[in-house]
Amino acid sequence: MKYIFETRMEVRDYECDIEGIVNNANYLHYAEHTRHLFLRSLGVSFADLHQRGIDAVVHSMKLQYKVPLRCDDEFISRLNLKKDGLKYLFYQDIYRASDEQLCFRATVELVCLVNGRLANSPEYDEAFKDFINKDVD
Numbered sequence: 385m386k387y388i389f390e391t392r393m394e395v396r397d398y399e400c401d402i403e404g405i406v407n408n409a410n411y412l413h414y415a416e417h418t419r420h421l422f423l424r425s426l427g428v429s430f431a432d433l434h435q436r437g438i439d440a441v442v443h444s445m446k447l448q449y450k451v452p453l454r455c456d457d458e459f460i461s462r463l464n465l466k467k468d469g470l471k472y473l474f475y476q477d478i479y480r481a482s483d484e485q486l487c488f489r490a491t492v493e494l495v496c497l498v499n500g501r502l503a504n505s506p507e508y509d510e511a512f513k514d515f516i517n518k519d520v521d
Contacts, residue, residue, distance in 0.1 A: 387462040388515050389422040395457045405452035411488045415476045418461040428511045437499040438507055443471060448489040453480060467516040470495050470504055
């Protein structure tokens with residue numbers, strides 16, 4: 385897959401369960417943080433849009449857990465994006481940095497609520513204009 389954004393992070397000890405691997409819910413935090421960093425890299429503030437009544441919210445997720453991350457592992461979180469109607473589809477993969485092993489794959493569908501109602505967001509469309517509906521392969 386082609387990616388349009390990536391960031392590096394490190395597993396913290398409190399994110400691991402009794403088995404010594406990252407608890408499955410933490411991958412959702414990593415994916416969400418990656419999306420927020422992506423927005424910030426485009427000069428967009430998630431908080432500022434919220435103050436203006438524009439909220440991007442998760443509609444659905446498809447998750448695949450491949451190889452577990454462990455304490456102190458460094459990983460690379462990557463994403464791509466396309467738009468389908470009112471939905472923004474984020475394709476997100478997490479790789480262990482030491483060997484580029486795919487650990488987690490997600491398709492996250494977001495929709496926008498404008499003043500509490502499902503709607504298209506010109507602000508998000510403008511921010512994503514260079515990326516939406518490009519080849520995701």
